Amino acid sequence: xxxxxxxxxxxxxxxxxxxxxxxxxxxxxxxxxxxxxxxxxxxxxxxxxxxxxxxxxxxxxxxxxxxxxxxxxxxxxxxxxxxxxxxxxxxxxxxxxxxxxxxxxxxxxxxxxxxxxxxxxxxxxxxxxxxxxxxxxxxxxxxxxxxxxxxxxxxxxxxxxxxxxxxxxxxxxxxxxxxxxxxxxxxxxxxxxxxxxxxxxxxxxxxxxxxxxxxxxxxxxxxxxxxxxxxxxxxxxxxxxxxxxxxxxxxxxxxxxxxxxxxxxxxxxxxxxxxxxxxxxxxxxxxxxxxxxxxxxxxxxxxxxxxxxxxxxxxxxxxxxxxxxxxxxxxxxxxxxxxxxxxxxxxxxxxxxxxxxxxxxxxxxxxxxxxxxxxxxxxxxxxxxxxxxxxxxxxxxxxxxxxxxxxxxxxxxxxxxxxxxxxxxxxxxxxxxxxxxxxxxxxxxxxxxxxxxxxxx
Numbered sequence: 358x359x360x361x362x363x364x365x366x367x368x369x370x371x372x373x374x375x376x377x378x379x380x381x382x383x384x385x386x387x388x389x390x391x392x393x394x395x396x397x398x399x400x401x402x403x404x405x406x407x408x409x410x411x412x413x414x415x416x417x418x419x420x421x422x423x424x425x426x427x428x429x430x431x432x433x434x435x436x437x438x439x440x441x442x443x444x445x446x447x448x449x450x451x452x453x454x455x456x457x458x459x460x461x462x463x464x465x466x467x468x469x470x471x472x473x474x475x476x477x478x479x480x481x482x483x484x485x486x487x488x489x490x491x492x493x494x495x496x497x498x499x500x501x502x503x504x505x506x507x508x509x510x511x512x513x514x515x516x517x518x519x520x521x522x523x524x525x526x527x528x529x530x531x532x533x534x535x536x537x538x539x540x541x542x543x544x545x546x547x548x549x550x551x552x553x554x555x556x557x558x559x560x561x562x563x564x565x566x567x568x569x570x571x572x573x574x575x576x577x578x579x580x581x582x583x584x585x586x587x588x589x590x591x592x593x594x595x596x597x598x599x600x601x602x603x604x605x606x607x608x609x610x611x612x613x614x615x616x617x618x619x620x621x622x623x624x625x626x627x628x629x630x631x632x633x634x635x636x637x638x639x640x641x642x643x644x645x646x647x648x649x650x651x652x653x654x655x656x657x658x659x660x661x662x663x664x665x666x667x668x669x670x671x672x673x674x675x676x677x678x679x680x681x682x683x684x685x686x687x688x689x690x691x692x693x694x695x696x697x698x699x700x701x702x703x704x705x706x707x708x709x710x711x712x713x714x715x716x717x718x719x720x721x722x723x724x725x726x727x728x729x730x731x732x733x734x735x736x737x738x739x740x741x742x743x744x745x746x747x748x749x750x751x752x753x754x755x756x757x758x759x760x761x762x763x764x765x766x767x768x769x770x771x772x773x774x775x776x777x778x779x780x781x782x783x784x785x786x787x788x789x790x791x792x793x794x795x796x797x798x799x800x801x802x803x804x805x806x807x808x809x810x811x812x813x814x
Contacts, residue, residue, distance in 0.1 A: 363419055363444065364399055367412070374450065376400035385445050386438065388429045389492070389680070391693045392776045394437025397424065397445040404450045406523065406531060406562045413560065414529035416444045417806060424808050425556040427498030428471065430490075432694050433775030435502055435555050439810040446560060448497055454478050455563065462568045463520060463537060468497025468561050475566075484568040487512035490771065491677045497561045502773040503553030507676070510596070510729030511603045511635070512569060514771070516552045523563035524551055527802045537565060550797070555773050556808040558801045572603075572635035576645060577669040578662040580632065580652060581625040585609060585712060585724075587656035588628045589705040592728045594651045596701055600644050604633035605729035606676060609712065612683070612723035612736075619682030620675035625658060630728075631676055633669070676725075680736060683723050687738045693747075695754045695777075697761040698732040698770030707764070708733055711757055718749040732770035758784070779814045 367375050376382060377399060386394040398421070403409045416423050422443040426436050438445065452469035459482050466475060473493045475486050490499060490506035498504075500522070505514030512518070521535025535541070535548035551558060582588040585607070592605050608616065608629045616622055632648065634641045649660055663669050675682075684692055699707045708724060715722045715735070726733030735757070737750040758768045758781045768774075768781035783791050795813060798805070 363415055363421060366415055367399075367401060370408075370411070371401055374402040374404070376402070376447075385426060385429075385447070388431050388434070388436065389692075389694070390432040390434055390775075390777070391691055392434030392437055394434065395439065395441055395443070397438045397443040398441055400426075400445040400447050402447045402450045406525070409446065409525045409560055409562050410529045410531065412444065412446055413525050413527070417527060417529070417804065420804065420806070422806050422809055423560070425468075425497070425501065425560050427468065427495030427501075428493065430492040430494045431498065431502060431775065432772045433769070433777035435773050435775035435811060436498070436808070437776060439776075448495065451562070457482060457484075458537070459484060459568075461537060462570075464566050464568055466496055466564055466566065468495060468500075468564065470496050472496060472499065479568065483571050485571050486518070486566060487569050488515055488518055491680075496564060496566070500552050500561055500564055501554065501556050502771070505727070505730070505732070505771045507604045507606055507673075507727060509727060509732075510605055511601055516549055518567040519548060519552055519564065520567060521565040522548050522551055522561055524559040525562055526559045527804065527807060531562075532559070535565065553773065555775065555811050557798055557811055558807060560807075574636060574638040574641050574664075575603075575669065576634045576641050576662050576664050577672050578630075578632040578634075578645070578660055579622075579624055579672060580630045580660045581658040582628045582630070582652070583656035583658070585628045585708055586705050587652075588630050589708060589728060590655045591630065591648070591652040591657065593701055593704065594655075595648050596729060598647060598651070600647050601636070602632060602644065602648065602729060603635040604631065605727075606631040607708075607724070607726035607728040607733065608676070608679070609724040611721065612679060612725055615682040615686050615723055616675045616679060619678060619685060620671070622672070622675055627658070631672060633673075679723070679725055683721075683736045683738050687721055687740070690738045690740050693737040693739060693750055693754075694734055694772070695737070695757065696732060696734040696770050696772050697757050697766060697768060698730070699761050699764055699766035701731045703764040703766065704728060704731050704733070707757070707760060707766070710760055711735060711753065714753045714756060718753060720746060720749055720753075722750070722753075727770070730770070731766070774812045776811060779812065782812065783814070
C-alpha cells in the first residue's frame with residue numbers, strides 16, 4: 358500500500374498549525390543573515406512533545422529533511438532549508454515556562470520561550486536568566502547555536518547556563534540528558550553535545566536552565582575614547598584586574614554614528630564603551646572607580662553613568678538595535694554580520710586589523726564587540742547588487758578568520774557555523790576532528806535528515 362504524503366497524514370491533527378500556503382512557507386526561507394534558504398515543503402507548529410515525535414517519525418518514514426525553527430534571528434543560515442523536500446518544525450507555539458524552581462535557581466522551559474518572556478516571568482522572583490545575545494531569540498535556538506552575548510563576560514554563555522535537555526531523536530524517541538543538580542560526573546556529557554549542534558543531531562523540546570539572583574544595584578555607563586586601542590586596552594586591563602564587570606561592549610565610531618541617528622543618544626562620535634556593573638551599591642562604586650582609573654590612563658573621555666532603569670534601558674535598547682540602525686544608514690541595503698573571538702590579549706590587534714581592512718575597502722561596516730570575552734562583530738552593510746562590495750566583505754571576513762585562528766582564536770564566538778563558516782570549521786579543527794564530528798552525526802542521524810548541509814561541507 359502506498360504511504361500517504363506528509364501533508365495528508367498530518368492535516369487532520371494539525372489543522373491550521375500545518376502551514377501549506379506558498380507565501381507563508383516563503384517567510385521561513387528568511388532570517389537576519391544574508392544566506393539564502395529555500396521555502397520548505399511544509400511547516401508544522403507542534404504544541405507538545407508527543408506532536409514533535411509524531412512529526413519526526415512521519416518525516417523520517419518518508420525521507421524528508423527536518424529543520425527546527427525558533428525566531429529566525431540566526432546569522433549564518435543556521436535554520437535555512439537547503440532543499441524543497443523539507444519539513445520545518447516551528448516551535449513558536451511550544452512557548453510554555455514549565456516550572457520555575459526558585460529554591461534550586463533553575464527554570465524548565467519549552468524551546469519556543471524567548472529570553473525576554475522568561476525574564477518577564479522571573480521579575481517577581483528575585484531571579485533572572487542572564488544570557489543576552491541582543492535579539493529576543495528563542496531559548497531553543499540559543500541552545501542550538503550555543504549563543505552568548507552582552508553578559509557573557511560575567512555570567513557565561515548558554516552552555517554555562519544549561520543543566521539538562523529533552524531531545525527528540527531521529528528514531529522519534531524522547532531522550533533526557535542532564536539533571537537538576539549543579540554538576541554531574543555520570544557518563545558522556547550529552548547535554549553539552551547538543552548545545553551548539555544547530556539542530557543536526559535532534560530536536561530540543563525542553564530545557565532546564567540555571568538562574569541567577571537579580572543584582573541589588575546596577576549601574577550602566579557609556580564612555581568615549583580617543584581611539585579603539587585605548588578602549589580595548591581598558592577592557593583588557595579591567596579583565597586582568599579581576600573586576601567582575603557585567604557587560605563590556607565596544608562600538609566603533611561608525612557604530613556610534615548609527616546609534617545616534619537611530620536612537621538619538623547624543624553620544625560623542627568616537628570609539629565608545631557601553632558598560633554595566635552589578636552588585637551591592639558599595640561594590641559597584643568600587644568597580645566603577647577602578648575602571649575609571651584604568652580608562653583615564655588610556656585616553657578615556659567623559660564617563661557617563663546611569664542608575665535609573667529608564668536611562669539604562671535606553672542605552673541597551675540602542676545597543677540591541679544597532680543592526681537596524683546600521684542598515685538604516687544605507688537605504689535598501691542588506692547586512693552581512695560576521696564574528697570572531699580571540700584571546701583577550703590579542704583583541705586590540707584583531708580589531709585594529711579589521712578596521713584597517715574596512716577603511717581600505719571603502720565599505721560601511723560598523724564594529725561591535727562583546728569585548729570583555731574577546732568577541733567582536735563586523736556589520737557589512739551592502740546593496741544586494743553591489744558585487745564588488747560583497748567580494749570585498751568576503752575577503753575581509755576570510756582574513757579576520759585566518760588571523761583569529763593564527764592567534765589561538767575561533768572563527769565564530771557565537772553565531773555558529775551554519776552554511777557560512779563550514780570551510781572555517783575545517784581550518785579551525787582540522788580533518789581528524791571534523792571527521793569525528795561527522796561520525797557523531799552519522800551515529801545519531803544515520804539518514805542525515807536533521808538540518809542537512811549545516812556545519813559540514
